[in-house]
Each structure stands twice: as structure tokens, then as C-alpha cells.
Amino acid sequence: MSNPEQGMLNNLRRKYNHLSDWLKRHKIADEFVGDVQRELRITEWQIDALDNRPNEAYEVTFPDIEKTFDSDAGAWEAALPQMPDYNRRHMIQASGFSASGTVSIYEYASRVGEIGTDDAQEYSNRVTVTLQDIYADQDRLSQLRNAINELGNPNLEARLDEAIQACNRYSAGTSTRESAGIHMRNLIDGLKGELFELARVRAGEKMDWDLMSERIARGAKGSPVHLELVSLDTRRLSLIERLSQIAKDREGGIATDVINTWTTLQVFLLAVLRLVDI
Numbered sequence: 001m002s003n004p005e006q007g008m009l010n011n012l013r014r015k016y017n018h019l020s021d022w023l024k025r026h027k028i029a030d031e032f033v034g035d036v037q038r039e040l041r042i043t044e045w046q047i048d049a050l051d052n053r054p055n056e057a058y059e060v061t062f063p064d065i066e067k068t069f070d071s072d073a074g075a076w077e078a079a080l081p082q083m084p085d086y087n088r089r090h091m092i093q094a095s096g097f098s099a100s101g102t103v104s105i106y107e108y109a110s111r112v113g114e115i116g117t118d119d120a121q122e123y124s125n126r127v128t129v130t131l132q133d134i135y136a137d138q139d140r141l142s143q144l145r146n147a148i149n150e151l152g153n154p155n156l157e158a159r160l161d162e163a164i165q166a167c168n169r170y171s172a173g174t175s176t177r178e179s180a181g182i183h184m185r186n187l188i189d190g191l192k193g194e195l196f197e198l199a200r201v202r203a204g205e206k207m208d209w210d211l212m213s214e215r216i217a218r219g220a221k222g223s224p225v226h227l228e229l230v231s232l233d234t235r236r237l238s239l240i241e242r243l244s245q246i247a248k249d250r251e252g253g254i255a256t257d258v259i260n261t262w263t264t265l266q267v268f269l270l271a272v273l274r275l276v277d278i
Helices: 003-031 033-051 055-059 066-079 088-115 118-137 140-149 154-171 177-199 209-216 224-247 258-275
Strands: none
Touching: 003 033, 088 118, 088 224, 088 258, 118 140, 118 258, 140 154, 140 258, 154 177, 154 258, 177 209, 177 224, 177 258, 209 224, 224 258
């Protein structure tokens, strides 16, 4: 394994460990929810008892337990450090990097299958089909639909529906590779057109992927988010070439397999949509 590949693997394991540790801590914290809710109710009662007394209640000397309540508050603050103020935008942005990396791994695994050996094909099938199953289990297509709907362009939403239907018909044997390829190409072109339009500051302004990325990426120019979005143009052009081959019904191995390409397209679209500020 080369040094860059080892570095990528180390980073993926670092991410895996971080997410696993977060889930473990969340599970532990979740076990305390009942205790916190009960203590919160008692605390509300204590506040009410002290804060809403009638005037004559002051005739009764209240016990001097200020230190007790100071220790009480401090003990709970130490026992339950506040969780960070999580930001949904940051989560979406992080998932954009993940989707971008997933596209690269998926395409790599697809091309390994073209080597033709039994081991290469077994590896390729296992990795690509597993991702397809994960996306189905997690209903990532609905996430893609929601992200496209946020753009507010009915035409683009229709192109997504048409691509889904064309690929489903192809899988069922009731339509052609050409139809699936054309509708997928229409979808990726439609998204590019919509993003270019969002990036324009005046009607008819000349636009390209680099300028679009500079203007509507979730990060400033030169930031990791901006640079990642710029790099996805290479992936877009590669997908367009593959879709052109499919639309012309030209066989090209697994790279032009309709279902394989449809999965790649979904991951690509999610990556782009999570890296742009829409």
C-alpha cells in the first residue's frame, strides 16, 4: 500500500473512531436522561418554593443552606458537562466531504472489477453492491430528493423523477440503456444549470464550475469546502462521458453499467448539494 493510500486509510479510521466514540458517549448520556428529568422537576419545585412565597412566610426563618445549593449546582455541572451546540449546517458540510470520498472509492472499486480476475471481480461486486444496499437501507434517494427540492426548481425535481423511473424501468427490463443514460444526463446537466443560475449576479453572466464554486460553496474561496467543490468538476465530466456512452448504447464494462452509474450519480449529486450554500 502506497503512503497516500495508507494516509487515506488512517484518516478514515480516525473518522470511524470519532463517530463510534460519539455514539458510545451519546448512549451513555441517554441512560441519564431519566435522572436529569427527575432532578429537573425537583429543581423546579425548589425554585417555586423559594421564589413564590407569600409575605407572611418570611416570619419563618429559612434554614441557611446556601452552601448546600452551591455545592448542588456545582456537582451537577461537573457530572453533566454541557454538550456542544451542534450546527446542522456543519453536519451537512461534513457529509458532503464523505459523499465526495465515497464517489472516488466506489468508482475505484468498480474499475478494479474490469481487471477480470476472480478476486478482482469478487472484490468489486462486494464493495459496489454493499454501497448500493447501504444507500437503499438508508433511503439516500429521499435525502437527494429533499436536497433538490430545497433548490425550488420544479423542472429539476421532474428530471430526478424521470431519471428514477428510467433506471427502474431498465432494471425491470421494460426500457433501454439509452433511455436511462439520457435521463441521467439530463439530471446532471439540469443541476449544473441550476447551480450556475444561483451563482450569477446578473442575467446572462458567463459562468463556469470554478466561478460557481467560488461564489456558492459553503466555505470561503480557498477553504477546504470550496476546493472540494472545485475538484468535483472532474468527477462530473467523467460521469458525463460515461452517460454519453450509455446513451449511445456502447458497452464499456462496469464503468458504463446503468445501475453502477446511477449509484455513482446519486453519490455525486449528494456531494455537490451538501457543499453548496443553497
